[in-house]
Amino acid sequence: MNFNLSAETRAWRDELRAFLQAEIPPGFAGSDDFFDREDQVPFARELYRKLGSRRWLTPAWAEEYGGMGKTAIEQMVLNEELAWHRAPAGGRLFTIGITGPAMLVHASPEQNARYLPRMASGEDWYCQGFSEPESGSDLASMQTSATRDGDEYVIRGQKIWTSNGHVADRMLLLARTDQGAAKHRGSAPSSSTCRPRDHGAADPEHRGAPRLQPGLLRRRARAGG
């Protein structure tokens, strides 16, 4: 088996390298973590928009969703080059690494057409709203509810450990749509349209509970969650 990159992939990698060398200031050191230092966020936003405008943020995604239509090999080349150049994290883990791939597997083509291109362009950064004060490893015990109200879901609950929540544009939110179901059922992920940083914690007494346009929720709710 030949493990070498193809000539085409090597040529793209050289182009990507030259771009990163030109764009990342000498001596810049991105955080070793999944998220950026506060003062690095504006630069990260700019860099990731530029990568996205070239379709280089999501090489393995289909062209219709803003990708290059390539393979996981090119996605790995991108990850290696970003790490080598100590590029900022840019919300990549929760956006390109978790939410996007989950949607590619579970969401409808309409939902993907709505949400994925803004991830691929670097516009939307996601965070992950799973953990709760009384629900860590045992995620099936989570209590945040999503109650249908017309075309929207009203979300009540509290999330913690929300890495990148203060800079994210959207949240991959896990909420319970069926309170009566067994604890490992009755929940659905939603690619929420709320800006987590605008809401903070929401509890049942919180009169301004976030109202979300149904994302993945609608599909799962119809399927019986």
Ligand SMILES: Cc1cc2nc3c(=O)[nH]c(=O)nc-3n(C[C@H](O)[C@H](O)[C@H](O)COP(=O)(O)OP(=O)(O)OC[C@H]3O[C@@H](n4cnc5c(N)ncnc54)[C@H](O)[C@@H]3O)c2cc1C
């Ligand atoms: C830096 C950091 C960033 C994070 N970012 C996010 C995020 O962005 N979004 C998000 O949703 N969550 C996030 N988390 C939460 C994380 O994913 C875990 O869900 C959470 O830390 C575990 O919950 P807990 O700390 O309440 O521990 P608990 O779940 O209370 O566990 C306590 C201890 O009990 C053990 N334990 C638990 N259940 C069992 C069992 N059934 N059998 C044996 N042992 C068990 C655990 O291993 C642990 O040692 C983050 C956590 C950290 C530390």
